[in-house]
Amino acid sequence: MDDRVYAQKQAVVAPFRFDARVAAAFDDMAHRSIPGYEECLNLCVRIVAEEAITGDIVVDLGTSTGALPSRIRDEIRDRELRIIGVDASPEMLEIAARRCGERVELVEARLEDWEPPAARITVLNYLLQFVPAQHRLRILTAIADTAPRPSVIILSEKLAPSNAAEAARWQASYDAFKRGNGYSDLEIEQKRAALDGVLVPLTLSENIALLHEAGYEEVYVAARSLQFATIVGRR
Numbered sequence: 001m002d003d004r005v006y007a008q009k010q011a012v013v014a015p016f017r018f019d020a021r022v023a024a025a026f027d028d029m030a031h032r033s034i035p036g037y038e039e040c041l042n043l044c045v046r047i048v049a050e051e052a053i054t055g056d057i058v059v060d061l062g063t064s065t066g067a068l069p070s071r072i073r074d075e076i077r078d079r080e081l082r083i084i085g086v087d088a089s090p091e092m093l094e095i096a097a098r099r100c101g102e103r104v105e106l107v108e109a110r111l112e113d114w115e116p117p118a119a120r121i122t123v124l125n126y127l128l129q130f131v132p133a134q135h136r137l138r139i140l141t142a143i144a145d146t147a148p149r150p151s152v153i154i155l156s157e158k159l160a161p162s163n164a165a166e167a168a169r170w171q172a173s174y175d176a177f178k179r180g181n182g183y184s185d186l187e188i189e190q191k192r193a194a195l196d197g198v199l200v201p202l203t204l205s206e207n208i209a210l211l212h213e214a215g216y217e218e219v220y221v222a223a224r225s226l227q228f229a230t231i232v233g234r235r
């Protein structure tokens with residue numbers, strides 16, 4: 001379904017939620033709102049194809065409508081993997097269940113209350129930015145500590161700017177990206193208001209430091225598009 005969530009003028013813009021309306025429009029929303037979204041999914045599938053062996057667990061946290069686990073299931077057929085998708089939104093998981101079928105396990109849980117399995121590869125694409133900041137290090141550390149060695153974490157996030165000049169430049173280019181994908185100025189403005197205080201990004205160096213602190217020895221930027229980055233950690 002086309003993303004029309006913010007197309008009509010709203011008297012009061014409520015804080016953004018991953019509810020039924022957003023879930024129904026999410027695939028279109030992700031493609032039109034996240035620069036480099038397709039490349040990010042392709043990169044994740046490639047890393048799983050290169051690293052995972054039969055018997056490994058691969059977890060996609062904040063799986064939404066199951067775009068990534070369904071691709072992993074379809075594209076990596078030469079070995080048996082346990083593919084798990086986790087999300088707090090039942091409306092998202094309902095769509096993911098239809099898309100993923102039986103080869104993907106779907107779990108409804110908040111990251112703050114979830115106990116990680118021993119996963120070879122854990123993916124958090126555009127999720128951690130929605131988790132309260134005080135929980136982020138504990139969650140990443142638990143993932144690292146529970147994982148077998150070697151293990152990989154893939155963290156994709158919208159980045160916070162480091163200064164006012166960067167903030168203005170990034171905002172202008174992101175707005176242009178969204179306009180280019182058919183969003184009106186009203187939609188852009190209302191979505192920004194809805195996400196204020198709900199999506200709380202860190203700078204690139206803060207995200208890298210967080211992964212180091214969680215226990216990942218090797219951390220590097222694997223992809224970047226505007227102010228969205230995919231960072232890989234290995235230990």
Ligand SMILES: C[S@@+](CC[C@H](N)C(=O)[O-])C[C@H]1O[C@@H](n2cnc3c(N)ncnc32)[C@H](O)[C@@H]1O
Binds near residue numbers: 061068087089109112
């Ligand atoms: C931007 S979407 C992630 C997109 C998805 N990874 C993809 O690539 O298509 C964020 C997802 O995280 C989920 N989410 C938000 N906060 C969460 C939390 N605290 N625990 C678990 N899931 C959460 C939302 O329900 C939503 O589906």
